Amino acid sequence: MAKQLVEVVRTDKDTNTTQHKTMSSNYDIGAGTGQLTIQVWNDDRQKHSQGYKPSMYFYVAEELKEQGKPSRSIPFLLFNYLIRGMDGVVIAGDSLTRSISQVYFIQQPSDDPCGFSSLNVMPRTPDTMHTFDIQSWIDEPIEHTEDKYMPQFIIDELLGNKQPQEQIETDNKQVDIYKRRLDIIRNMTKDDEDDDPSLTESDKALISFFDTLMPGFGEFEAEKNKERMERHRANKRQEETLKLKQ
Template sequence: MITTEQINALLGIKESYQASDVLMKILFDKARREELFNRFLEIDWDLNKDMFHVYFEEEHANKKKYAQDFTPDSISTLVSKLIDAESKGMGGLRMDVASGTGSLVIKKWVDDRMKHTPFDYYPSMYFYQCEELSDRALPFLLFNLMIRGMNAIVIHGDSLSREAKQVYFIQNTHDDCMRYSDMNIMPHNDLVAKEFDIRKWLEEPVDHIENKDYPDYVKKVIENGPKGNKMAQ
């Protein structure tokens, strides 16, 4: 298991409180981000678990202000099994509200992959939607999705009021389970707001697109996404 000291060293920080801001800056630089992924995997290559679960809960969780706590691994495993039992016929869509750093969605991803052999599994078979309010947790959630090569929408905002800062589109561009995902930020337009029920934008839009296929791919995901993701079936 990767330690707090190792995580801080990889991020180039002395104090853990700096981690979220530093990590978010790295995530916006594809070359630095993928170099960081490689360095993490040299220390801990087990992607079946959230390597930040203990680190974030001990160093970053705001229990006093937000009563912020994280789901134990045993509960995440149980819930992922229940989700599978309840999602028959829904195609490849999985949704996780209050995702934190991604422990539950990682468990679901593991279950999804285990249904296939390494030769017939493709990331496009499954699509995940995560929603998270915390500015501190968001960079770790994005990291966890991208290092695993997942396809996902991440809404950074309040799941109850539907007020959001940004909507991230995490895309395995090559549909290759051995490749990392790209990060794109979706526009603040009426189509995006309607599809993801965004009632108010809390920040200015961010122009960040990492691949040329972004417009067409996003359009398909929007049209076929949470209401029946045909691309993931």
């Protein structure tokens, strides 16, 4: 239904056009935090008993971003792409009016299925607007480029150089990286029953990371955390009052 609604108002009248232009293997409109795209990615990689490479698939996702307002879902959508080593594009903006805030290009620079992806914000050029059917830009542009050069595996492919057989590493170092990532996620799942709902250092680091991607997210999250703290204190006072009455 979302796809059909978008096609009604798009200038090219067909989301398949953008999918064709980007040669994407999956196009997710209203992606949220990316759960559907992640499921497709998981199904795709499981098709290969061995030899899976991130460059085999390219995932495009669109998620709502209102002008002047931070998004709570887009940072997590980007995060889900990055930690899985996916290749693709995330378009932040209004899928109906085609007013776009940012276009994020995500790639695994060494084509390593066990590595993390890098994040680049695409420049606001006519080519970008044409490729993604962008009618207008909103918000201030973000200048953020992690890939300064073309990945070596692409150069080798273009030149016809033979690639050495890469061995998938599953040593303790890689496992520790995933454990640290999981710790960050766990720290974000506190509720009002926790003894201390204040932000940990991992929380602060992650919010700082998101604030770089989406300016204003840090301030927005600080306000939400203040509300959580006030709600936590109110619950504590209520519990103490009930104990005194008993």
